[in-house]
Structure formats: structure tokens, C-alpha cells
Amino acid sequence: MAPTSEEEMAAAVAAATVPVSVIGGGTSGAAGRGTALSTAGLSGVRLHEPGALTLVAGAGTPLAEVEARLAREGQRLAFEPMDHRGLLGTEGAPTLGGVMAGNVSGPRRVAAGAARDFALGLRFVDGTGRVVANGGRVMKNVTGYDLVRLLCGSRGRLGVITEVALKVLPAPETQGMLVLEGLDVERAVAAMAAALGSPYEVTGAAHDPEQGRTWLRIEGFAAQVDYRLERLAAALADFGPAEVVRDADAVAGVWAGVRDVAAFHGAPGAVWRVHCRPSAAPALVARAGAEAALLDWGGGLIWLRVAEGADLRARLGAFDGHATRVRGTGPEPAAPPEAPGVAALTEGLRRRFDPRGIFDTEG
Numbered sequence: 337m338a339p340t341s342e343e344e345m346a347a348a349v350a351a352a353t354v355p356v357s358v359i360g361g362g363t364s365g366a367a368g369r370g371t372a373l374s375t376a377g378l379s380g381v382r383l384h385e386p387g388a389l390t391l392v393a394g395a396g397t398p399l400a401e402v403e404a405r406l407a408r409e410g411q412r413l414a415f416e417p418m419d420h421r422g423l424l425g426t427e428g429a430p431t432l433g434g435v436m437a438g439n440v441s442g443p444r445r446v447a448a449g450a451a452r453d454f455a456l457g458l459r460f461v462d463g464t465g466r467v468v469a470n471g472g473r474v475m476k477n478v479t480g481y482d483l484v485r486l487l488c489g490s491r492g493r494l495g496v497i498t499e500v501a502l503k504v505l506p507a508p509e510t511q512g513m514l515v516l517e518g519l520d521v522e523r524a525v526a527a528m529a530a531a532l533g534s535p536y537e538v539t540g541a542a543h544d545p546e547q548g549r550t551w552l553r554i555e556g557f558a559a560q561v562d563y564r565l566e567r568l569a570a571a572l573a574d575f576g577p578a579e580v581v582r583d584a585d586a587v588a589g590v591w592a593g594v595r596d597v598a599a600f601h602g603a604p605g606a607v608w609r610v611h612c613r614p615s616a617a618p619a620l621v622a623r624a625g626a627e628a629a630l631l632d633w634g635g636g637l638i639w640l641r642v643a644e645g646a647d648l649r650a651r652l653g654a655f656d657g658h659a660t661r662v663r664g665t666g667p668e669p670a671a672p673p674e675a676p677g678v679a680a681l682t683e684g685l686r687r688r689f690d691p692r693g694i695f696d697t698e699g
Contacts, residue, residue: 340377342459342467342498348373349496350465355696358492360396360434363419363426370696375433378498381405390456392501395433402432406504414505415451416442416591422601424663433497439489442595443540443553446532446633452488454503460487460495463690468495486685494689508555511539511587512565515579516550516572519543521631522618524550527575528634529614534571536564541634542594545621550575551590597630597639606664608648610638612657623651 337356339345349356355370378394381402385391386409393402399417406412417440419430434440436458441450459469460483470483487497516527521543528541531552540553552572554564562582569578581587593599600607605627612620614635621629626640642648647667649659658672674682686693 337371338374338377342378342461345373345375345378345496345498346461346465346467348465349461349463349694352694356694357696358437358496360431360437361398362428363421363430364424364434364438373496375431375496375498378433379431382499383501384409386411389504389506390501391504392499393432394499395431395436395497397432399430399432399435407507410507411504412507413454413502414444414448415454416444416448416595417451418442418595418597420596420662423597423607432500432502436488436500437491437497443542443591443632446541446636447537447539448505450488452485455484455488455500456503457501458484458487458497459499460497462495463692463694467498493695494685495695508557508561510558510561510582510584511553511555512561512580512582512584513540513554513587513590514552514565514569514572515581516552516575517579518548519550519575520548520618521545521621521629523575524631525614525617525635527572528552528631530572530575531568532634534568536568536571538568540591540594541632542591543631543635544599545629545631546599551594552578553587553591594630594632599630600628600639600641603628603641604644605641606644606646606648606666607662608640608642608659609662610640610652610657610659612636612638612655616655616657620652620655623653624648625651 337348339348356373357370359372359374375396377396379396381393383392384405417435435451436455439451457470461467487494519527524543527550531538532541538552539555543550554561565580569580572578610620617631617635617638620638624640626642628641630639644664645666649668652659660672661670
């Protein structure tokens with residue numbers, strides 16, 4: 337099913353007698369087991385007010401269209417959403433609704449925040465076919481359920497997002513980065529923590545153990561970026577000499593690779609995404625016995641590539657965080673198990689927004 341309006345989407349959900357799986361661009365690989373319900377027909381930018389830093393678009397709008405529209409006005413999506421296609425071997429085009437439903441956030445999340453932090457409001461269809469509007473087109477406080485944040489990251493389990501209002505930000509004049517060579521994971525995490533805790537406004541901190549490279553990004557006006565790069569290099573002198581990269585295109589290429597986990601593209605094995613305290617990252621990487629790893633968010637996000645069928649959760653043991661399999665097979669469910677209290681809350685929300693159990697929860 338591919339409704340072409342919000343009214344048609346509401347009617348389709350209300351009439352559904354079997355589970356449906358909400359599909360955006362189909363790039364996440366999580367198709368679900370229900371009948372496909374596509375948001376592709378809910379496309380188009382409805383409002384863009386550059387002076388108010390606000391954009392409103394249908395959920396099926398291709399992300400590339402949104403980013404091109406913003407670029408023409410010198411603006412961007414600050415949360416830097418990743419493109420899953422190379423990692424997962426999928427096709428299609430990422431959509432704005434899919435990004436918000438997955439709370440898809442890239443390297444800049446460590447400084448700017450997640451996708452849900454930029455959602456001003458949204459419209460969605462719940463499991464009864466009712467259209468619900470929450471939030472608005474300006475940032476404001478809310479009372480009761482914060483449905484904007486609740487729906488962002490719900491992956492289509494609570495409702496079909498039909499329209500999103502976003503806060504956007506000006507694009508920086510330029511960007512540069514420092515590259516530290518030869519650090520092990522423990523020293524790299526320490527260097528990233530020092531950089532992120534510095535006053536030099538680092539907007540990306542990542543480490544590739546295989547290359548032994550640590551990348552630290554700074555963005556802004558050219559003169560300020562130069563100054564901050566030099567000062568940060570001096571502040572991190574104990575970690576060794578830093579290469580200063582001022583070529584903005586080269587910097588953009590490196591961070592696009594970090595964002596999309598390009599080092600894992602085309603490589604065999606299962607891929608896992610591990611969220612943890614940065615200080616725990618070195619021990620987790622050591623216990624994982626992975627074929628390859630990539631640390632982002634200063635170590636708070638670890639991408640791991642392991643052999644198909646590996647029981648990664650057993651290897652990692654108990655830790656303050658969770659591990660999700662995003663590609664491949666294994667003996668355990670892909671999603672991390674929920675604590676009993678969280679599971680009860682989740683079930684209560686599903687009963688509230690989808691009392692008939694129409695939205696497939698396996699996708």
C-alpha cells in the first residue's frame with residue numbers, strides 16, 4: 337500500500353485487518369513481516385523559512401531533496417544522519433520520515449544532539465487510523481506526552497509519521513580536523529575525551545583501531561577554525577604530534593566515511609552497533625574479538641564487525657549500555673533485551689497508540 341495523502345494513510349490504517357510494516361525508503365533493511373505500508377506518496381517540502389531556521393516536509397520526502405533545499409540557503413541538518421545503504425547493501429532513497437522514525441544521527445550527535453532534538457513537531461496516524469498532531473513550528477515546552485520525542489526512534493511501532501517540522505541550522509563556512517596517529521583504543525578514548533572537554537568546540541571525535549587513526553573535527557568561520565585547530569593540537573601534545581587538515585573537502589570525505597561506516601562496506605560478517613559509556617569502550621572492544629571496529633561519539637558508539645553467527649552479547653557480558661545487530665545473523669535477537677520495567681512501559685505505550693496491534697513490531 338502506498339497512500340498519496342495523509343487522509344488516505346489514515347483510511348488505510350483504519351481499514352487494516354492484518355499487521356502492516358511501515359516503509360520509508362527501504363534503506364534500513366528492516367522490512368518487517370507485515371504488509372508493506374509505504375510513506376513514499378507523502379513527499380514534498382511544505383514550508384521552508386530560512387530566517388526562522390524552520391522546515392516542514394512530508395515523511396516520504398527523500399533526504400537528498402531536503403538537504404539540497406537547505407544547502408541552497410546555506411543551511412543543513414545539524415544531526416548529520418547516516419546513509420545505511422552501503423553498510424546494509426540496500427537500495428532506495430533515505431526519507432525524512434525514516435530518519436526521524438529511527439532517530440538516525442551521525443558523528444555530530446556528540447556535540448549537536450540527536451535527530452529528535454531538532455524535531456519541532458510532527459503529524460502521525462496511530463493504530464486506530466486517527467491523525468494526531470503534536471508540537472509546532474517553533475521550539476517550545478510541552479506538557480503531558482512529548483509525542484515528538486516518543487515517535488522519533490519508535491521505528492513505526494506506534495504510528496505512521498506523515499509530516500515533520502524541523503529546526504535547521506546554518507552550515508559552517510569551513511571545517512578542519514586533527515589526525516592523531518598510532519594510538520591504541522585506550523589512549524584514543526582519552527584523547528577524544530580531552531578534545532570534547534576542551535573549549536575548542538569539537539564536533540566529531542572518532543577512532544579506527546585498525547588504522548590507528550584518531551580524527552577530531554572543528555567547524556565554523558575560517559579564522560576561528562584555524563585558531564582552534566592550533567590550540568587543540570597544543571592541548572593534546574601529550575598524545576603525540578597531530579596532523580592538521582584544513583582542506584574542507586578532504587575533511588568532509590573522512591567524516592562521511594565515519595558517518596556511514598564506510599570501512600565495513602562490502603566486507604563479510606555481521607555488524608553490531610554498541611552504545612556505551614566512552615570509558616568502557618576499550619574493554620568492550622577487547623572483549624568483542626571483532627574482525628574490525630570503529631569508534632564514534634568519543635567512544636560512546638562502537639561499530640563492530642564479527643563473524644556471522646557470533647554470540648557478541650555473550651562476549652561483551654554485562655555493561656552499562658546495549659548492543660544491536662544491524663546486519664547479519666546470530667543466535668540472539670537483533671534488538672537488545674529490555675529491562676522488565678522498560679518492557680512494561682513499552683507495552684503500555686503500544687496498547688495506547690496501537691490497541692489493535694496493527695503495526696508489526698518485528699520490523
